Amino acid sequence: MKLVAVSQRRVSGREERDCLDRAWPEFLAACGLVCAPAPGAPRLLDAWLERLRPQAVLLTGGNAAPGTGQDDVCPERDAVERALILWAGENRLPLLGVCRGAQMLNHFHGGALRPLPGHVATRHGLASGEGAPALPADANSYHHYGLLPDDLGAGLRALALAPDGSVELFAHAALPQAGMLWHPERQAPFRQEDMALVRAFLEVTP
Template identity: 40%
Template sequence: MKKILISQRRDAIVERDETRDALDVRWAKVLFDLGFLPIPVCSELAGERSYLEQLRPDGILLSGGNDIGQAPKRDALESQLLDYAKLNKLPMLGVCRGMQMLNHYLGGGLVEVGGHVATRHLLKGDWASANCYSEVNSYHNQAVTEKTLAHSLEVLATAADGVIEAVKHSTLPWLGVMWHPEREPMMLEQDKQLIQTIFKREFR
């Protein structure tokens, strides 16, 4: 099975004097059911140069949670994951914050946006139509727009208000989406196909 490293949200639990990495348990089942071995990674090991080399991943998944800047060690780990993926030309999928982190890493920015938290909306664009996407979930209050998009990313889909909902890298097998495949009550067939395609290196 191909090993997919997954970043996690990082939260300070003050009443227990703990800092925790956490990941929605649905991601493990999603990836395992699709034939991949999910391996959550630890933000406290950001900067340990041998950490990722010892894990020897076949792909990277940057998950949701935490705005960029809220958890510096998570930000550092995800930058390290992207460095590793770039060096080794590994496939990478960024989900919600993960897509935002991809854009940030490549020099893009974010803007505050309304109407995208705990709702659903339609996708627009040829890529969305070709991949049978119509309506997706939405849980973000920051967004990538045409003005804040990194130069090396290409827009695949937008919402009706112009907010960018899916991107790909111009040369690397990297994809970002703003919806959460793992949060659907029944996982969409197009999301299954998307994940299988990116991590089997068939994505162009």
């Protein structure tokens, strides 16, 4: 099974913690992947990557993405995820960003984010863009900020849109990188359509 480096959410309180939704290891295992949570300290990342040599990268949700002006920002996590994007690109390894991870990937490529009313704790349909893979009928939605097609960064193209025209799925034209604004791990049971998308983007072979 392919080993995937997975970024973690930073939670602050009486003590700071890096944490991961328990659904992610289960979902990735169902997709034929082994979850390897990445350290949240940038200074530790190079040695960790050199020792484990993951074969794919997943950027997860949680925390505010840079450029949104929200309170739940985490510059240290931003640095870790930028390093993971760079490392995946240099090594031509597949990378998928989910929710905040997709926002971070778009930001990395010079894209913009904007407030999107009506995208928190709801569901909506999905419309396929040109060259889109097979999509589920609808998607869950938990993000305050998102993007329109004109907000996409350099080299990125929209593959799926929400009914309001905002981007729900995008991919890079030259690199094996993609972003998904919905949360496949929060579906119970996991949907075959979501697992097929993640397998395709993270290049899981049968």
